[in-house]
Each structure stands twice: as C-alpha cells, then as structure tokens.
Amino acid sequence: MHMYNILVVDDEKEITDAIEVYLKNQNYNVFKAYNGEEALKIFDREEIHLVLMDVMMPKLDGTSATIEIRKKSTVPIIILSAKSEDMDKILGLNIGADDYVTKPFNPLELLARVNSNIRRYTNYSNNEITQKNNTTIKIGGIELDDNSKEVIVDGEKVKVTPIEYKILYLLMNNPNRVFSIEEIYEKVWQEPAYNPDTVTVHIGRIRNKIEINPKVPKYLKVVWGIGYKFKK
Structure with a gap:
C-alpha cells in the first residue's frame, strides 16, 4: 500500500x-x-x-x-x-x-x-479517469486530451487542477446536457454533495481559463435554476 x-x-x-x-x-x-x-x-x-x-x-x-x-x-x-x-x-x-x-x-x-x-x-x-471512448474531445476552440490530461484553448495549453479537469471532462463529454450543481458534485467528487457550493466557484475558475469573456461565456453556460452545460 x-x-x-x-x-x-x-x-x-x-x-x-x-x-x-x-x-x-x-x-x-x-x-x-x-x-x-x-x-x-x-x-x-x-x-x-x-x-x-x-x-x-x-x-x-x-x-x-x-x-x-x-x-x-x-x-x-x-x-x-x-x-x-x-x-x-x-x-x-x-x-x-x-x-x-x-x-x-x-x-x-x-x-x-x-x-x-x-x-x-x-x-x-495515473490517467485512470473512466469513460475513455475518445482520448480527445474538441468543441470549438477548446480541446481536452484525456491521455495527457491537458486542456488546450485556441492552440495554447492551459493549466488546470484535477477538479477543474474532471468538471470540464464531464461537461464536454456530454455537450448541451444540463447538469445540476449537486449532480456535478456527485459525479466529480464521487460522493454525496457535502459542499455543493464549491462547484460554482470551480466553474468560475474554469471560465476564467477558457473563455475570452468569462462574464459572457461562450462555452460554459449557466441554465438558471437548474445548473450548467457546455454548449456545442
């Protein structure tokens, strides 16, 4: 061990x-x-x-x-x-x-x-994230390489934390699907939603890294009263 x-x-x-x-x-x-x-x-x-x-x-x-x-x-x-x-x-x-x-x-x-x-x-x-049907997901100018665990925005590598990567992977792997905050937490953290408010903060950090204008996001959209989705 x-x-x-x-x-x-x-x-x-x-x-x-x-x-x-x-x-x-x-x-x-x-x-x-x-x-x-x-x-x-x-x-x-x-x-x-x-x-x-x-x-x-x-x-x-x-x-x-x-x-x-x-x-x-x-x-x-x-x-x-x-x-x-x-x-x-x-x-x-x-x-x-x-x-x-x-x-x-x-x-x-x-x-x-x-x-x-x-x-x-x-x-x-250890590169053990599941659901690896495709090793690369590309939507618009955002590319996620699941082999190297890299996020590339308009050709430039962007540094993300493991949590940010997993949230982005979940949303990009299911484009246009709306996930509630609790659902994102449970799928990414793999446990009951103890601290669901952390999801909103992590989403904000991801936006700052991938969006040209984080206040008017092109990709990572909020669906008011429901949750978030990655727009394709």
Whole structure:
C-alpha cells in the first residue's frame, strides 16, 4: 500500500497534533507546519500529496501559501476554516484550493474529505479517469486530451487542477446536457454533495481559463435554476 504524505498547516499546535493522530490512524504520513513560510519549505523539500491549510496564520497566511503552492503544483489543498469565516472558504477556493472543512470539524468528515481528494488526485495522476471512448474531445476552440490530461484553448495549453479537469471532462463529454450543481458534485467528487457550493466557484475558475469573456461565456453556460452545460 502506498503511503501518502499529508502536510498539515495550522498555527494552533493542538489542532495539528489532533489531525496528525486521525491521519496516522489511517496510515497517512504527516508533516506539520505552523505558518505559511514553514509550509512552503516543507512542500519544496518533501513529496506532498495533499495539504490541509488553515487561513489565519502568522508570517505568511494560508491564502498566500495556497497561491504559492498553486504556482508549481496541482496537489489537493483543503482549507481549514472557522464557521464564521465563509469568505475565507470562498477566497480559498477562488485562488486554487479544492475543498474546505469547517472548524470545529468532525474527525470522520475530515478523513472523508482527505480520502476523497487523495483518491481523485491519484486517479487523475495515473490517467485512470473512466469513460475513455475518445482520448480527445474538441468543441470549438477548446480541446481536452484525456491521455495527457491537458486542456488546450485556441492552440495554447492551459493549466488546470484535477477538479477543474474532471468538471470540464464531464461537461464536454456530454455537450448541451444540463447538469445540476449537486449532480456535478456527485459525479466529480464521487460522493454525496457535502459542499455543493464549491462547484460554482470551480466553474468560475474554469471560465476564467477558457473563455475570452468569462462574464459572457461562450462555452460554459449557466441554465438558471437548474445548473450548467457546455454548449456545442
């Protein structure tokens, strides 16, 4: 069994220690950091497969650290956010985080989020996405190569995260079909829709990468009151 490395970043030692216990019980290897600067040093030194990132920290906050990690890696990043900090969740997702867990968290929920993000990332990395009838999907100026997991927009490669890729693959593989937010979540995350609001944020990020004018999208359309579709 492959042992995955989890980087836990929080300035409260009691929280990092508690998370370490939960994760080690699931056979994960844990690295701990207490601010963003420490986190980046560990990330550059070790092979990290997932990051649990608090937002409010000294020296370098979680938002800045997430931006730096996203410049060089697509590993899953889960934001640790207090219930009162909804804007932190949305900001974290907007800058590249994949998911969030609300503090105080239920250990079982935390492990579920970690397990599903690790599973999704390793499937993406190992080219195991299912439904490979065609290795390339091309609609208009958007091309998706399922062998290399690359997205090409008007001839230029665009960097996407595993979550963004899977959402785009689902919609482009079913052009003009409308998917509800809950349906997108369940098909991409492969679990019940715990955090369906994350879908809307990820859709916004995809639009920023593939649309000439994200506010007036040509491809990734909203169907008000229902969901989203990729227009062919």
